[in-house]
Amino acid sequence: MRHSIRSLVALACAAAFTGGVQAQQAVTLKMQATWPSSLTLYDNFTFFADRVSKISGGTLKIDAMPAGQVVPAFEVLDATHKKVLDGAHSWSGYWVGKNKTAILMTGGPGGTFGMDMIDALGWMQNGGGLELAQDFFQKELKLNIQWFPILPSGPQAFGWFKRPIKNLADFKGMKCRQTGMAAEVFQRMGMQTVNMPGGEIIPSAQRGVIDCAEWVGGKSLSPTHQEIIKSAANETFLVWWAKWQRQNADAIKELQEKHGVRILRTPPDILIEFLKTWDKIAAEEGAKNPFFKKVHDSQRAYASLVVPAKRFMFPPYSFVANYYWPEAQPGATKVGAKK
Secondary structure, three states, X not given: OOEOOOOOOEEEEEEOOOOOOOOOOOEEEEXXXXXXXXXXXXXXXXXXXXXXHHHOOOOEEEEEEOOOOOOOXXXXXXXXXXXXXXXXXXXXXXXXXXXXXXXXXXXXXXXXXXXXXXXXXXXXXXXXXXXXXXXXXXXXXXXXXXXXXXXXXXXXXXXXXXXXXXXXXXXXXXXXXXXXXXXHHHHHOOOEEEOOOHHHHHHHHHOOOOOEEOOOOOOOOOHHHHHHHHHHHHHHHHHHHHHHHHHHHHHHHHHHHOOOOOOOOOOHHHHHHHHHHHHHHHHHHHHHOHHHHHHHHHHHHHHHHXXXXXXXXXXXXXXXXXXXXXXXXXXXXXXXXXX
């Protein structure tokens, strides 16, 4: 199935930094993820922890723990604020129950005005996004945390279904695992949605609880250690962005060849309806939530400059891809194949 337009998922490492200690003192931060250790999302977490240790020369270490080791998966944000944890490796879309602006820190449903992952990172680094994120968590939610993007998941599949979805009507009434405001969008489009941690998806599907699912993953610190955290998070974001593309390709190949899974394009009418529904929901939320509107307007302003220019400068990805790797047409015979 073709990846959906909910393609910008920025995972956040939220750690509480409130003062300073001597840089030579060894510090160990206890951080927990919202996913089990079996998922590749958790590998991103341990990569980050390893880089922090090496960059700091062992003076700053992170005890990376999987979901549920200290608190339930969806409680890591509050646990970080309360200093039960020193940090969390999670997804901001899980906190839309506190304030729906949280979804905009993930890139937002719909791809956010046509921006891809590098554009979203550009908005964070050069368009005021990181400052807005700190204001959101610290001033709007009044939480004692720092927020850093750490894992770009790339495009996610529209879903994993027991049967092909040919049009918008096909998935209406289905009970599917969805998260963040995407769940609200799909509900308006006719889907029944269920929110659950990633580790519960497969068991729930096996038991028939859901019909389908989307899936892709306080101590004080010296100024030096704070910069190490920032640098390690940025490095992890970049390295994992590239690594995710290969992991995705390997996974698709295995699903098709080993498990016989059919990978189909998401019908265009579903994609368009998703965009239209998301735009309506975003406008409604912006009318009653000033900070949501402030962040959304900031993204629109950044995208209005970058996206048209990038579209002009770069040929479509499919242009060169189709030259070297043309898509097989239904019923076509491969060159060199025996008849």
